Amino acid sequence: MLIALSIKNYALIDSLQVNFNNGLTIITGETGAGKSILLGGLSLILGKRADLSSVKNASEKCIIEATFDIANYNLETLFKAEDLDYEPQTIIRREILPSGKSRAFVNDTPVNLDSLQVLGERLLDIHSQHQTLQLTNDDFQFQVIDALADNSKVLQDYAEQLRAFKVLKSELKKFQTQKIEAAKELDYNLFLLKELEEANLLDGELESLEEEYETLNNIEEIGERLTTTHELLGNPELGIVTQLTEIKNQLTKLAPYSADYKLVSERVVSSLIELDDIFAEIETLQEALEADPNRLNTVNAKLQVINNLLQKHAVAEVSELIQIKNDLSDNVSFTENLDTVIADKEKDLLKVENQLSTFATKIHNNREKAIPGFIKQLEVLLETLGMPNARFNVELTHSETFLSNGNDELKFLFSANKGGQFNELKKAASGGELSRIMLAIKSILTNYTQLPTIMFDEIDTGVSGEISNKMALIMQQMSKTMQVFTITHLPQIAAKGDVHFKVFKEDVEEVTQTQLKRLNPEERIVEIAQMLGGINMSSSAIEHAKQLLN
Template sequence: MLTHLSITNYALIAHTAIDFTNNLTIITGETGAGKSILLDALGLVLGKRVDLNTLRNPEEKCVIEAHFNITSYKLHSLFSELDLDYENDTIVRREILPSGKSRAFVNDAPTTLQNLQQLGNFLIDIHTQHQTQDLFSEKYQLNLLDVYADNGNLVKDYQQQLQSFKKYQQQLNLLKEQQSQAAKEQDYNAFLLDELTQANLKNGEQEELEGQFEVLANVEKVSGFLEQGYAVLSNEEFGITKQLYEVKSQIQKLAQISTKYENLYQRLESSFIELEDISDELQAELQQLVADPQQLELINQKLQSIYQLQKKHNVSSIDELLEIQNELSQKVAGVESIEEEINAVEKLLQKTEADLNALAQDLHAKRTSVLKALSSEIENLIKPLGMPNAQFDIQLAYSDTFLSNGKDEVNWLFSGNKGMQFGLLKKTASGGELSRIMLAVKSILAQKSKLPTIIFDEIDTGVSGDVADKMGTIMQEMGNYMQIFSITHLPQVASKGNQHFKVTKFDDDKVTTSTIKLLNTEERIYEIAQMLSGNTITDAALQHAKQLLN
């Protein structure tokens, strides 16, 4: 509930600070006195956009601060979601600087305008004559049915299940899209994979084949080089190994004379052994070297196949081709994997749909069970409000589509007079009738659920006498369950309040100012008498005022 409101430098208000109680609070004042300023100021606290023209003194900042006791509102999770510090006594403040910048605070912590708007939805419901349009909203109508039938947990379960259902639908659509795309590429990918697989590629193979090809393609040259090299090393008369053998023999003799030549001998011995080994290897290579045109052609074909694959896939090595082969293998196998995923998601979707249908049917059954009772209660509430022959026929149709709060489509049919056919509420009810119907609806909601503070802004316009008295009584009874504010011009309604404020406007030499004052008992009698008889207050009006206040 709203416990305190302070306004500084806003419109006609220089500064005011007001404390509020629970139950029904009345706000009265002449037209133009500034009652709407209070609503506009609260609107800023609830996240409304700023109009710089509302600054009383454009050189000073405007500050509007509202205190709320939210102990029973169960808003801990919302505060956590909005990253706000929760306090049972929460303070919401809005500051408007002369520069036009606006700042918002919740419990002295800066916050965004969007957060303020979300929080405001749970704090105050400002009901104007125009808000009766909510009665035409199918969502609002179903919400009233659900509150009346105590469907809160059922609706919550349904909406959670609906969220899962939509998530699985999205997953399934995405997987089928991937499957369709994969199917288009499947044949081509399979062909490319088969082509690479048939090539039987191995790491390092290309370099080895290129070396073999160069040798086989130049057999005569290679043979000549090997023969010449072997001859230089191993000729019996002039070969290097022959001559080195002679040198080694001489140095061996020196080593026998002096050990200082032993190391030199060992080095010559090692060189001799190495050259002999090279000579043997040259001889072996020469013996193995045979012209083989057939093998040369096979190697050439293999290399050309590798080169073609590299060009086709725009790479330069077998390692890269093998990597592509692995990727293609995964893509080809992935089609089967996608099919398995689709089957799994379809099973989840079917289960979720079955659960969702069961919840929707439960909602339909519970809503159907309260249609007549709700219609009767609304009729009973509005009959004393000058609508003695009003009738409601609330109809539910079960659709094939999952909607945001079930599968029900609702129509509120209304007949305002005897002999009048039922028609859609928005087409058959007048503005005055809609105001009274909305008051009845809010009264039912107040008893069935914990609504935030409600401010009725001249909802009683166009009525008087006994109807006004009955409307005041309904608001008074609503005040037993919640905090109600009523801005009114009717004495019958004003007399029902537990607390009564009067908004007054006065002029001095330079500026017009609005003030709001809490009236005591004598002041309330005088104010209601003035509402009854105008500026000339008669004894009869005073007596009547006392009777109304009782």
């Protein structure tokens, strides 16, 4: 419920602060006094786009702030979805800066207008005779029937299954498309895979094969050079090993004479050990060296295969070819298994579809059971509201498509005259009739669901005294379970309120300002008397006002 409202620098309002109570709150005032200004300010709280022209003083900031008690509204999930901090007493603030820029805050957290509108719809419903299109909206009509049918839980279950159904259907379509596309490429992919598998590739083998090829292809030169090296090292008379051995012998004899000689001698010994090792390694290389034309041909052929594959697949490393082979293998395997995957998805989809149909059937049956009682209640209330010949019907038909709230299509049908044909509500009812129908429906809904605060804006226009009294009684009954505001020109309705506010203009320092005042009992008698008899109220008007209030 709305518990406080603060407006600063908006239209004709310089500064206004007011607290509200539960129950039925009446707002009255002469035409042009500024009731629309109050509604305009509240509309900004609900997410309406701001207009700099509505700011009273364009050089100062306009601030509109509303405090709501939302403890009983079960809005925690909504706040979480909109990434807002939940508070049982929630404050919504709109600011219009002198630059024309608008900002919005929920519990001091900045929000965009979309989030504000989503939240505002759950907090405050401003309804006027010119705003009855909601009544002809399919979503609203379903909300009405589903509230009476107690479909809340089964609709949640249905929505979860519908999400799963859509995901599975999308996945199935994706796999079916992949199957069509993959079938076109399967033969080519199989050819590429076979080619790579037959190459029997090993990571790093390109470098090894190139090295082996160079050795086999130049074996004569290698043999000659190894022989020459071996002779230079190991010749018994002039070989390097022989010469170094003699040097070692000479220096070994000098070692006892000086540390310097000893150090040089040790270095020569180390060199000789290394040279002996090299000599032995060269002998091993000579023994291993063997011409093998067949192996040379094999290596050359494998190198040609690898290089051709590298060029064909536009890569530089064998490891990349191996990855391509693995990817092709996965792709071919996936393609060959798509029939199984598709069959499994079809089974899963059918299972979810059956469950979805079960929920949809339950939703439909609950709606069918609720409709007769709804029609009966509505026609009784409409008769009370001066529409004795009004007849209502709800047409519920099955759809082959799973919709967001079941597989039903819904139409509210209406006939205003006895013996008249039923027609769609938006075509058959006038603005005044729609207004009374909406009041009746909202009244019925209060018995089945927690409605947001509702503000009726002069929906009693053109209504007779007796009917207005009936409307007031309905509003009064609604206000027992929810907060109700009504802006009215009719004394019969004004007298039924728990609290009465008056909107009026006054000149302050030659500047016209709109004010909102809570009336005490005596002031209320005067206000209603003036509504009955005009500004020059008679004693009979005052007595009549007292009777209405009593």
